Amino acid sequence: MRHLFASVALAALFCGATPVATLAETPDDQLIVATVMSNILTLDPAAITGRETVQVLNNIYDTLVVLSPDDRDLHPRLAESWEISPDRMKITFRLRPDAVFASGNPVTAQDVVFSLKRLLTLNLAQSSFLKSRGYTAEAADRLFVAQDDHTFVLNLPEPDDPKLILMVLAQNGPGSILDSKTVLENEQGGDLGAKWLTLNSAGSGPFTLTRWASNEYIILSRNDDYWGEVPAMKRVLMRHLPESQSQRLMLEQGDIDVGYSLLAPDLKALESNDRIRIESTPGAGFYYLAVSMKDPRFADRKVREALRLLIDYDGLDKAVMPYYGKLYQRPITTGALGQLPDPGYKLDVEKAKALLAEAGYPDGFKTTLRVLSEEPFLKAGTAIQNTLAQAGIQAELITGSGDQIYGAMRDRNFELLVGRGGGGQQPHPDSNLRALAFNPDNSDEAKLTNYQGWRTSFFDEKLNGMIEDALLERDLETQKKKYEDIQAYMDQSVMSILPFSETVDTAAFQADVQGLTVNPWLTRFEVVTKER
Structure with missing residues (x-):
């Protein structure tokens, strides 16, 4: 409960009021949001991780x-x-002439x-989105042209689907546009502003970063000069409140929005x-049962078909996954091109x-089933353990943290695993297929840990070719048909990743809050209002 009382006191301070035990209603022009900030380690767009x-x-940076x-x-x-361009190797952007950064710089x-x-120069976490499309720091002067x-002209380093590149640039992190003058004014030792940007912002968004206290709170202030x-x-207070029961209590008392x-x-x-609304929307990725095809039992298609x-x-959909996921058995995100029923x-x-x-x-046989020791993974893993046993497969549950469970998967040292992943931040089939099935080099030495096909030792040269071919298809209807064919082929092949639920993002909020986007990849508080 320590976090609860700290949050109430901070909210009172934030509102300019005397701290009290409860707040009947948050201010009309200030949004108070409870979330978990354990994964927020920096606010430098090049270095961030996590949704x-x-x-x-x-809310503080714009993208093209x-x-x-x-x-x-x-x-x-x-x-x-x-x-x-007609050859699909160049995208020319016309920038808004009225856009300015929070500093006032155009x-x-x-x-x-x-x-x-x-x-690309810093080569931190977010650079992987462009590097995976062939972009390099060495070629940057040729690829990025004012x-x-x-x-602004973006040249493609290799044949690709320009729409997918645009989707990458739409995501904050790889696509965040920074105020170069302000960043360079705060450069230290040639770090391109990295140290300063950890705790400060240099964007053109509708809010500016006022203060960040790690694992406590983030305060965003309205940019009154926003273009x-x-x-x-007027302000947004994002509060680190990891305890679910505390969030629930504060919603009921009206202390958070x-x-x-x-x-x-x-x-x-x-x-x-009736004063609280709960909303779930499709997220990114899937919950799945994965097998390691290094194990000769699971390399047998009939065994994988039996597991399916x-x-x-x-x-699972009715008893375990509400608020976490929705029944789903395909490898392509809802709404993406070519999605099949x-x-x-x-x-x-x-x-x-x-x-x-x-x-x-x-x-049957004996095996191990690795699951995270948190919900919904533990309940889903237990349920799958029970149904496997009905066919004689005795699966010993191995539970642990993300590093322990996914670490074993990255090391290709597991048998069965209940996990979550599969791309989908960009609603393009290639985002899913490269994460789940594509594997250009199945050797242990390749260490392609970003590919779950590699993690599960799944290698299908024909499927690799189908994925590359569909990506480069120029005719939209033909491309759609190719993605449908890929799903049919994957279904017949029985993949090493067996989706059973598509991730959903869920939030609870006061009924008077309007315009909230639940999906954290797409949330922008600029359109939020309170109808009171």
């Missing part, structure tokens, strides 16, 4: 384009228009060049409160037993 930090940056939270289509932001094409070159103050529509909220990190029991308890029939999809797999123990017998395991 919680992207959620912060979405944005993804709409409604349909995930691309919309203008700092670039009022863009044009893809946003120019030179700032865009600086931001992208800085990203034709004039308001015309777009000025937000209704939004809770982003509540667990299922507390969300369920809030459903009957030993997941109680409906039972679910194949409709059901728990079928007898058919699974027959397949195991055909594979030479009529009595």
